[in-house]
Amino acid sequence: MRPEVEAFVAAGSLPDWEAGEEVIDRRVKQLEAISAPVTPDEAEALAACFGPDDCYGVAWSLLHLIETSPGPTPSVAPPGTDADEWHRTLWNRWGNHGHTDEDLTR
Template identity: 65%
Template sequence: MNLQDALLVSVAAVDHSRMRPEVQAFVVNGPLPDWEADGEEIDRRCDQLDAIAKPVTGEEAQALVGCFGPDDCYGVAWALLHLIETGPNPVLTSEPAPDANEWQHTLWARIVNSGLAPLTLTSKPIGVSGAIGLVIGAWRAWSDRWRVLGLAIRP
């Protein structure tokens, strides 16, 4: 069982009655869909995320960490990450396992970069090249989506 599966099991086992209904609804729907999902599903999850008022509580942030999907879901994962960061920090207190979701690793790197957690021998802060890689990856994702929709993208 990887870290994301363990988080989902722990999220399901925890009493979420103190969480706001909007957060409960988002968490119950599980991880974000991947790029292969239809636009309606992505829009629905986007609307759910937009309905959550900032800041989130520590309990809500912990539950939301388990909602990252396999990719950036056309930028929705970034919105989720930023929402999680509005809660008490650090939401992660230890480095994710090597097989954990890439978004949990990104969240951990941001925690380390901000000085909220110590840099360990295995944790790698996101430097300039890492940030550039994330921007290029997001550009490619959007450009692929637009191409599917029949829109021409020129860099």
């Protein structure tokens, strides 16, 4: 995994809307330091970095970066009833290929 991806992942989840401007700016700069495409392993690690909201659009940039991963998509478990918006979005966009409706009800 590239150092810039490791740094982003090590910083944890994206902050919420109540975070200070300097915190959000730092995360944006970390995200912008990651060049596309990302590897499947990097995409899987980055997928764990979503926060509680869209962080003023930063979460959408993260999602689009994850989607640059070539080849097989990282494993994404079907979202449970308590899954957040980002888990559901990833599942709907690239995680549910090859699964049946029965898989979604487990």
